Amino acid sequence: MSRSFPLQTLLNLAQSKNDAATRRLGLLNKQEHDAQAQLDLLHQYRREYQERMQAACQDGMNPALLKNFQEFIYKLDAAIAQQTLVVEQSKLSVRMGRNDFNHAQRKLKSFYTLQQRHTEAQIKAETKQEQRITDEHTGRMSAYKALDAENK
Numbered sequence: 001m002s003r004s005f006p007l008q009t010l011l012n013l014a015q016s017k018n019d020a021a022t023r024r025l026g027l028l029n030k031q032e033h034d035a036q037a038q039l040d041l042l043h044q045y046r047r048e049y050q051e052r053m054q055a056a057c058q059d060g061m062n063p064a065l066l067k068n069f070q071e072f073i074y075k076l077d078a079a080i081a082q083q084t085l086v087v088e089q090s091k092l093s094v095r096m097g098r099n100d101f102n103h104a105q106r107k108l109k110s111f112y113t114l115q116q117r118h119t120e121a122q123i124k125a126e127t128k129q130e131q132r133i134t135d136e137h138t139g140r141m142s143a144y145k146a147l148d149a150e151n152k
Helices: 008-059 063-151
Strands: none
Touching: 008 063
């Protein structure tokens, strides 16, 4: 007597979308982590290069070499600025991905709730049907016993 869940197709679709949102959020988190790691590496490289330039200045350096150091540091600063934008964009993407993930989770949970209610209603209907059959059987048995008692 049990019927399948009429919204099973939508539940399966919601599960697929939830899985896709989960994978996408994981990828976005990895991209953000990688972008931040690259930014940290650029900052560290700039500090080290700045220290090398200062050490070279203390030892005495010709102006051409100083200019080369300074130009490279400017290029590092530009790379840091660009990578900072990449990190900020990655953070925004993660927030959007998290919102998509949360939406997919809520939708999936709603379908699971509907499925659970459907299952509970099926069980209740089956229990009621079984009770009716049992009551009918008990009633017939009582009637047969009563008829048998009258015939004796």
